[in-house]
Amino acid sequence: MPRAPSVERIHTAVTTVAIAAEATEDRVGLDTAYRLLWLAVVFDILAFGIGFGWDRNWHATHPFEDFFSPPHLFIYSMHLCATITLAYIAFTPDLRRWFGDTFALPPLPFAVPGPIALAGGGFVVTGLAGFFDGIWHTAFGLDETLWSFPHSMLGWGLFVAFLGITSCRLALAQWKPIGWGSAIVFGFLVFSSSIERIPGPFMNNISPEILRFIAAIPVLAAEPAFQHTTRIYLENDITRLSPLFVPLMGLGAGLAFGLLRRFDPRPLLVLALGALLTRTTDFVPLIVPALVVALRGTAAIGWRWWTLTGLCFGVATAIIWDRPFSLGGALVAAPLMAGGAAVAGRIWRVAERPTRRGVVTLVALAGIAAPAFTGVIDLALRARTP
Numbered sequence: 001m002p003r004a005p006s007v008e009r010i011h012t013a014v015t016t017v018a019i020a021a022e023a024t025e026d027r028v029g030l031d032t033a034y035r036l037l038w039l040a041v042v043f044d045i046l047a048f049g050i051g052f053g054w055d056r057n058w059h060a061t062h063p064f065e066d067f068f069s070p071p072h073l074f075i076y077s078m079h080l081c082a083t084i085t086l087a088y089i090a091f092t093p094d095l096r097r098w099f100g101d102t103f104a105l106p107p108l109p110f111a112v113p114g115p116i117a118l119a120g121g122g123f124v125v126t127g128l129a130g131f132f133d134g135i136w137h138t139a140f141g142l143d144e145t146l147w148s149f150p151h152s153m154l155g156w157g158l159f160v161a162f163l164g165i166t167s168c169r170l171a172l173a174q175w176k177p178i179g180w181g182s183a184i185v186f187g188f189l190v191f192s193s194s195i196e197r198i199p200g201p202f203m204n205n206i207s208p209e210i211l212r213f214i215a216a217i218p219v220l221a222a223e224p225a226f227q228h229t230t231r232i233y234l235e236n237d238i239t240r241l242s243p244l245f246v247p248l249m250g251l252g253a254g255l256a257f258g259l260l261r262r263f264d265p266r267p268l269l270v271l272a273l274g275a276l277l278t279r280t281t282d283f284v285p286l287i288v289p290a291l292v293v294a295l296r297g298t299a300a301i302g303w304r305w306w307t308l309t310g311l312c313f314g315v316a317t318a319i320i321w322d323r324p325f326s327l328g329g330a331l332v333a334a335p336l337m338a339g340g341a342a343v344a345g346r347i348w349r350v351a352e353r354p355t356r357r358g359v360v361t362l363v364a365l366a367g368i369a370a371p372a373f374t375g376v377i378d379l380a381l382r383a384r385t386p
Contacts, residue, residue, distance in 0.1 A: 029094040034176050036095065037168050040085040041185065044165075047078035048158060060217050064142050064225070067134040076130050083123045086165075090116050100171040103356040114354025115171045119164025121359060125157030125367035143225035145232055145382075146201040149375030156366045159197055162189040166263060167351040183264045184272070191260045191273050195281070198252035198340070200374065205239040206282055232385045240321045243329055249317055250310045250333025253289055254340020255347075257309070261301065262348040267294035285316040289337070303338045310337025 055071035062069070089095045090112060096102075102111035112120075133150035144151060166186045169178065178186075196203050205211055215221065215230040233239065260270060274290025292309040293301065301309075314333030318325055350358035 030098055030172075030175055033089060033095045033098045034172055036085055036089050037165065037172070040082045041165060041189070043078050043082035043085065044158075044161070047075045047082065051075035051078060059142065059220070059226075060214075061219060063219055064137075064223060067137040076127075079123070079126060079130070083127065086116065086119055086123060090120065098172060098175070099168055100354075105356065113171065114356075114359060115164060115167035115351075117164075117356075118167050118351065118354045118359045118362070119161055121363035121367065122157050122159070122161025122164045125363065126154060126161055127157075129154035129157050129371075141225035142220075142223050143228045145229055145238075145378050146204060147374040147378040147381075149371050149378070152200070152374040152378075153367065153371035155193075155197060155200075156370050159193045160363055160366050162193045163259075163347070163351050164354075166190050167354055170263075170352065178264065180269075183266070183269050187260055187264055187269055187273055188276070190263055191256050191277065192280075194259055194344075195252055195256040195277060195286070197370075198255060199245065199248040201233065201238050202240060202242060202245045202248055203252075203281065203284065205233050207239055207241055208234055211239065228385070232381050235385055236381055241323055243322075243326070245321060246314050246317050246329030247332040247336055249284065250314050251336040251340045253286065253313055254306060254310060254337035254342075255344050256340075257289055257293055257337075258306075258341035258344025259348055261293065262344065262352075265298040267297055270294050283320065285313065285320060288316040289313040301341070303342070306338035306341045307334045310334040313337060 051071055051074050054074065055069070058069055058071045089099075090108075093110075096113055096116060099113035099115050102113050103117070105112045105117055129150050132153065133144075136144055136148060136150045146152065146155070166189060169182055169186050211230055211233055215227060220226045239245070257270070260273065270290050271287070271294050274287045278285055278287045289309045289312065292305075292312050296305060311330060311334035314330030314337075315327070317333070318327070318330045322329065347362065350362050
């Protein structure tokens with residue numbers, strides 16, 4: 001006659017099953033959080049990767065009517081989907097617990113993980129930028145420079161948002177190591193969203209000739225509002241041929257490369273993104289600082305090496321864009337690149353270990369103060385340019 005199992009053996013078996021079930025549940029929650037994070041990334045890539053290009057083409061082929069054009073609706077609906085996805089993670093206890101240390105963030109009734117709070121702050125700023133942009137376009141049509149409060153807020157909001165979702169990816173790294181796929185995508189988001197923040201319209205306006213060519217497109221030539229924006233750029237020399245372009249680009253490149261190397265310093269990644277952005281920025285020679293930085297491998301870089309990198313970048317940029325070539329801008333770009341890298345270090349500490357104070361400070365400075373500063377410059381230029 002078989003012997004009945006002991007109470008101890010039954011208890012052990014039940015405990016083993018419970019542990020296995022809990023481990024399976026944990027794995028499902030982790031996988032779901034990981035996939036939803038990627039879904040939010042996809043929504044924003046659709047919004048601002050495809051949507052921005054569509055918006056530029058739309059304005060070049062369709063007379064301006066109001067803010068609610070198809071590309072604008074696409075951009076902000078996709079961003080809304082990304083925001084809803086992040087909110088779902090934040091409001092689901094089994095999902096948000098994977099994203100690191102939490103802190104209270106009124107009016108939310110629960111403690112929020114720092115990385116999600118940082119990303120959420122960027123998403124909110126981006127949404128507010130859309131609201132203000134709608135008001136601006138309703139009042140002024142296409143008369144809006146990249147330094148206007150809404151446009152600047154949109155750029156800085158995306159910067160904070162992409163930094164935040166990269167922080168979310170870092171929080172998952174102890175269970176989901178960052179492979180090449182994540183390194184390329186999240187590295188690109190951080191790098192591309194930061195490289196334009198400092199030079200702004202100096203980077204986007206390639207030359208006076210190209211500005212005049214764009215302004216002569218029939219649809220835009222019939223828009224007095226757009227013609228005024230073009231005059232603001234031309235009469236104040238806000239193009240890559242300005243003496244200010246090389247120094248400002250040095251500061252912006254220091255910020256971008258500083259953040260990228262702190263996220264992932266592997267030389268191949270730095271070189272690949274430097275080459276890609278050289279092409280997508282219409283030949284700002286970002287491959288040059290990428291090469292210099294890659295020579296250090298994965299070792300930390302001090303201010304001397306950043307200064308050397310800035311000098312090489314400044315000379316290469318001046319050779320391409322200075323007319324005639326001037327060494328002055330390149331010399332100024334050298335310490336500015338070291339300064340940009342130092343600022344990147346402070347910003348990265350917030351992304352790496354987001355505290356309530358760090359998140360609130362970064363969102364306030366980047367999402368509100370920086371757009372307000374450039375907005376004042378925009379209003380001054382607008383007032384002095386008939």
